[in-house]
Amino acid sequence: MIVGLPKEIKNNENRVALTPGGVFELTKRNHTVYVQSDAGTNSGFPDEKYIDAGATILSTIEEVYAIADMIVKVKEPIEEEYSLAKEGQILFTYFHFASSEKLTEAMIASKSVCIAYETVEGPNRSLPLLTPMSEVAGRMAIQQGAKYLEKPVQGKGILLGGVPGVRPGKILILGGGVVGTQAAKMAAGMGALVTILDINVDRLRYLNDILPNNVITEFSNEYNIREHIKTADLIVGGVLIPGAKAPNLITRDMLKDMQSGTVLVDVAVDQGGCIETTKPTTHENPTYIIDEVVHYCVANMPGAVPYTSTIALTNVTLPYVLQIANKGWERACDENKGLSKGVNIVNGEIILKEISEAFAV
Ligand SMILES: NC(=O)C1=CN([C@@H]2O[C@H](COP(=O)(O)OP(=O)(O)OC[C@H]3O[C@@H](n4cnc5c(N)ncnc54)[C@H](O)[C@@H]3O)[C@@H](O)[C@H]2O)C=CC1
Ligand SMILES: CC(=O)C(=O)O
Numbered sequence: 633m634i635v636g637l638p639k640e641i642k643n644n645e646n647r648v649a650l651t652p653g654g655v656f657e658l659t660k661r662n663h664t665v666y667v668q669s670d671a672g673t674n675s676g677f678p679d680e681k682y683i684d685a686g687a688t689i690l691s692t693i694e695e696v697y698a699i700a701d702m703i704v705k706v707k708e709p710i711e712e713e714y715s716l717a718k719e720g721q722i723l724f725t726y727f728h729f730a731s732s733e734k735l736t737e738a739m740i741a742s743k744s745v746c747i748a749y750e751t752v753e754g755p756n757r758s759l760p761l762l763t764p765m766s767e768v769a770g771r772m773a774i775q776q777g778a779k780y781l782e783k784p785v786q787g788k789g790i791l792l793g794g795v796p797g798v799r800p801g802k803i804l805i806l807g808g809g810v811v812g813t814q815a816a817k818m819a820a821g822m823g824a825l826v827t828i829l830d831i832n833v834d835r836l837r838y839l840n841d842i843l844p845n846n847v848i849t850e851f852s853n854e855y856n857i858r859e860h861i862k863t864a865d866l867i868v869g870g871v872l873i874p875g876a877k878a879p880n881l882i883t884r885d886m887l888k889d890m891q892s893g894t895v896l897v898d899v900a901v902d903q904g905g906c907i908e909t910t911k912p913t914t915h916e917n918p919t920y921i922i923d924e925v926v927h928y929c930v931a932n933m934p935g936a937v938p939y940t941s942t943i944a945l946t947n948v949t950l951p952y953v954l955q956i957a958n959k960g961w962e963r964a965c966d967e968n969k970g971l972s973k974g975v976n977i978v979n980g981e982i983i984l985k986e987i988s989e990a991f992a993v
């Protein structure tokens with residue numbers, strides 16, 4: 633198969649879909665790989681490394697899309713890329729369709745085969761291609777939250793770990809999945825007081841077992857959320873209903889109950905966010921303020937740490953890339969039911985019902 637790796641063009645998206653090591657696994661199986669010039673440079677992988685791995689470098693994104701049977705990328709196509717996808721071409725990447733009707737319509741019109749990383753399933757309904765980026769974003773959520781709690785950027789002026797004689801920061805985490813767990817680990821290590829809310833009691837039981845004593849678990853409901861937001865310094869949004877628009881657990885009216893300078897890091901922004909006032913931001917302009925509450929809603933958080941993220945992503949995507957390249961997408965999906973859950977849109981038709989539901993009136 634001919635595989636194409638374009639350079640990402642979303643704001644500050646520095647990741648690339650595969651490392652040179654990943655490309656080598658394809659070329660040694662006689663697949664042909666075209667990489668757009670400089671695609672891996674910001675992740676620490678210059679063009680020469682891809683050439684050594686057997687790839688051919690092309691100068692423009694148009695050339696990569698024109699020649700490839702399968703495009704492997706990182707982020708959902710942005711408007712400039714919509715017209716590049718072609719009929720029958722496989723696009724294997726994050727899509728997050730439920731948060732963008734425009735992207736959904738564009739991919740329907742392209743008649744391409746859209747296989748979304750974020751809905752590919754592993755054993756026990758895990759999401760193996762989302763997990764490593766959620767690990768990155770969960771850990772980063774605390775780093776970013778700590779930064780935006782500083783007074784010069786209009787935060788509350790609180791040090792998350794406190795100091796002897798002064799209380800540490802209070803962190804509320806919505807969703808105890810991968811993002812929530814990694815955020816809790818980082819926050820606990822800094823000495824903050826952490827509460828995780830989830831609706832899955834078995835998950836809360838597990839978290840209660842593995843996390844230290846400065847992390848407490850509670851059931852997620854409106855009453856508990858309303859109580860905690862009154863005193864939280866930092867709130868991290870990490871809920872997910874796979875494939876669907878995230879539920880708004882914090883509504884517009886609740887902002888007035890928060891203290892001035894509270895920071896919201898809504899990691900779930902790529903599925904529409906779990907805070908009503910969330911709108912996607914970029915690394916260039918990561919925050920905005922509503923009712924004196926700082927909102928950080930960057931939809932590609934791992935893009936800021938591309939060395940870590942590109943390797944972590946390739947670790948998990950490569951086996952699926954190889955299956956699709958070796959067998960074609962239809963046989964690969966027939967033989968791997970988890971992969972078939974990633975098939976979102978094919979030849980102008982929405983396959984994943986959560987996408988149609990997100991836009992139903
Ligand atoms: N902004 C960014 O750069 C990135 C965003 N993400 C996003 O972060 C989100 C979370 O991802 P993961 O942690 O991997 O998902 P996950 O599936 O591991 O965890 C989600 C958790 O939310 C819980 N949940 C569902 N409804 C809830 C409710 N009403 N209240 C509380 N908890 C609830 C589930 O029980 C589950 O434990 C996803 O939308 C993902 O796409 C992930 C990586 C990067
Ligand atoms: C999961 C995702 O959207 C990202 O890594 O950017």
Ligand SMILES: [Mg+2]
Nearest residue numbers: 902931932933
């Ligand atoms: Mg994202």
